[in-house]
Amino acid sequence: MLVVRSAGALRAARSESAAPVGFVPTMGYLHEGHLSLVHAARAECRMVVASIFVNPTQFAPGEDFERYPRDEPHDLALLEGAGVDLVFVPPVEELYSPGDTTRVTVSALSHMLEGARRPGHFDGVATVVAKLFHIVRPDRAYFGQKDAQQLAVIRHMTRDLLLPVTVVGCPTVREPDGLACSSRNVYLSAEQRAQAVALSGGLRAAEAAFAAGERDAEVLRRVARAPIEARPLASIDYLSLADAELLTEIQGRVTGPVLLSMAVAFGATHLLDNTTLRP
Amino acid sequence: MLVVRSAGALRAARSESAAPVGFVPTMGYLHEGHLSLVHAARAECRMVVASIFVNPTQFAPGEDFERYPRDEPHDLALLEGAGVDLVFVPPVEELYSPGDTTRVTVSALSHMLEGARRPGHFDGVATVVAKLFHIVRPDRAYFGQKDAQQLAVIRHMTRDLLLPVTVVGCPTVREPDGLACSSRNVYLSAEQRAQAVALSGGLRAAEAAFAAGERDAEVLRRVARAPIEARPLASIDYLSLADAELLTEIQGRVTGPVLLSMAVAFGATHLLDNTTLRP
Numbered sequence: 118m119l120v121v122r123s124a125g126a127l128r129a130a131r132s133e134s135a136a137p138v139g140f141v142p143t144m145g146y147l148h149e150g151h152l153s154l155v156h157a158a159r160a161e162c163r164m165v166v167a168s169i170f171v172n173p174t175q176f177a178p179g180e181d182f183e184r185y186p187r188d189e190p191h192d193l194a195l196l197e198g199a200g201v202d203l204v205f206v207p208p209v210e211e212l213y214s215p216g217d218t219t220r221v222t223v224s225a226l227s228h229m230l231e232g233a234r235r236p237g238h239f240d241g242v243a244t245v246v247a248k249l250f251h252i253v254r255p256d257r258a259y260f261g262q263k264d265a266q267q268l269a270v271i272r273h274m275t276r277d278l279l280l281p282v283t284v285v286g287c288p289t290v291r292e293p294d295g296l297a298c299s300s301r302n303v304y305l306s307a308e309q310r311a312q313a314v315a316l317s318g319g320l321r322a323a324e325a326a327f328a329a330g331e332r333d334a335e336v337l338r339r340v341a342r343a344p345i346e347a348r349p350l351a352s353i354d355y356l357s358l359a360d361a362e363l364l365t366e367i368q369g370r371v372t373g374p375v376l377l378s379m380a381v382a383f384g385a386t387h388l389l390d391n392t393t394l395r396p
Numbered sequence: 397m398l399v400v401r402s403a404g405a406l407r408a409a410r411s412e413s414a415a416p417v418g419f420v421p422t423m424g425y426l427h428e429g430h431l432s433l434v435h436a437a438r439a440e441c442r443m444v445v446a447s448i449f450v451n452p453t454q455f456a457p458g459e460d461f462e463r464y465p466r467d468e469p470h471d472l473a474l475l476e477g478a479g480v481d482l483v484f485v486p487p488v489e490e491l492y493s494p495g496d497t498t499r500v501t502v503s504a505l506s507h508m509l510e511g512a513r514r515p516g517h518f519d520g521v522a523t524v525v526a527k528l529f530h531i532v533r534p535d536r537a538y539f540g541q542k543d544a545q546q547l548a549v550i551r552h553m554t555r556d557l558l559l560p561v562t563v564v565g566c567p568t569v570r571e572p573d574g575l576a577c578s579s580r581n582v583y584l585s586a587e588q589r590a591q592a593v594a595l596s597g598g599l600r601a602a603e604a605a606f607a608a609g610e611r612d613a614e615v616l617r618r619v620a621r622a623p624i625e626a627r628p629l630a631s632i633d634y635l636s637l638a639d640a641e642l643l644t645e646i647q648g649r650v651t652g653p654v655l656l657s658m659a660v661a662f663g664a665t666h667l668l669d670n671t672t673l674r675p
Binding site: 128130213214216217218219221222223224225226243244247248251252273276277278279280283365387389 | 403407410447461491493495496497498499500501503504505522523526530531552553555556557558559560
């Protein structure tokens with residue numbers, strides 16, 4: 118496994134390889150969710166490239182950019198074990214040169230849900246993914262369904278900007294009790310960790326109601342909220358039932374595929390989870 | 397010369413060729429300025445690709461998108477004569493699919509000068525050039541110095557987004573009397589056309605003052621304005637002496653390279669011209 122830290126070195130290593138090239142962009146501090154993306158890429162591609170980059174432009178001032186967990190040696194060992202060929206670990210200056218003010222914005226999908234909670238977040242995401250795509254030139258790129266809105270923004274950007282990349286969404290990987298894997302789970306106290314099972318509990322409750330025929334959007338939201346509201350350490354940032362494509366909130370009856378998604382705070386830690394309901 | 401109208405056909409034709417690929421994006425209605433870009437590309441590249449696309453997102457409502465001059469058969473004959481290998485003439489739907497809301501913004505350079513006169517203009521320019529770069533994948537791309545701010549925005553975007561393209565600026569081509577070639581010159585009445593020589597007249601007057609040692613920014617602006625203000629049909633939109641890199645207006649003495657640029661209206665027609673002064 119080759120580790121490179123400059124765009125030039127990445128391009129040189131990339132250009133010698135044969136298609137298809139699979140790409141797994143990450144912010145590091147890897148868990149089973151990331152590794153499932155690598156496994157998917159490894160199964161479908163001749164060359165697998167991963168990146169580790171904690172992207173400053175997707176953090177707002179006061180968020181956890183500085184304290185975001187990092188462990189590069191451990192990450193590299195995991196990536197090597199999973200069969201990655203090439204890892205890109207750029208310093209910030211490699212992706213953002215002085216005076217950089219260029220941003221990519223997917224306005225229709227960036228201002229609700231996580232975008233409302235974190236203004237500018239998805240501009241940072243879309244911008245860094247465009248940059249990484251320009252350097253790596255992947256044929257296929259792998260993202261987790263756990264960050265559903267991020268996946269929608271990246272799909273939309275890739276299509277709109279005519280980037281020749283197939284964006285692949287991969288299922289959320291969960292801990293045995295149902296908690297979605299996330300690098301931020303490490304922030305949780307033992308008590309918070311125990312109560313965090315309520316997110317997936319809310320999703321499973323709504324899925325069960327949906328399977329039993331419930332189609333009223335507000336009832337489904339209420340069913341999903343109940344297990345979370347029962348946990349004293351959990352505070353719901355938002356809980357949304359939205360059109361799965363447009364992310365516009367559903368009023369009345371569910372008739373097409375919908376994304377049930379939520380952000381829930383435990384102290385300063387915000388956890389995400391979601392599921393898609395299909396009539 | 398091959399003419400293609402879809403991104404897929406362009407990619408197929410492009411991928412068979414050898415590097416370097418030169419690209420000349422245009423809005424058609426070609427003149428000697430465009431052809432000088434093709435000549436530069438032809439001299440430096442193994443394959444030359446041109447595009448003809450009147451990009452709707454760089455026109456504001458009420459501007460001349462609908463009446464912008466078009467003459468595809470004549471354009472194709474000129475491109476063939478100049479030795480272009482491949483021409484991309486996409487319909488609007490090929491570059492903007494339904495629901496497209498992705499925009500590329502180079503905020504530091506987009507809000508002054510032409511950007512102040514035409515809000516959103518450079519977002520449209522940066523966005524369409526990014527799309528075209530993604531489809532054509534040129535090694536080198538050629539733009540006229542006549543649209544100096546556009547050139548600066550595209551250079552900045554290309555650098556910031558790490559697009560592997562060398563952006564080449566080419567000198568402004570002029571009519572015998574000094575008027576910069578522009579597709580919009582066709583809008584001018586005979587009387588307006590005669591008075592339009594005042595733009596280059598202002599630039600030459602300022603260049604002469606600068607060569608004679610004048611370094612006061614306000615004096616240089618006044619010298620450039622005088623020949624234009626003497627023409628009754630001309631109305632100055634702006635006349636700027638700005639840092640050549642940052643496009644910030646110069647106050648006091650000129651110490652580094654500066655861009656002297658202007659937009660001048662003749663009726664509904666806005667003409668641009670500029671020169672760079674280097675101490």
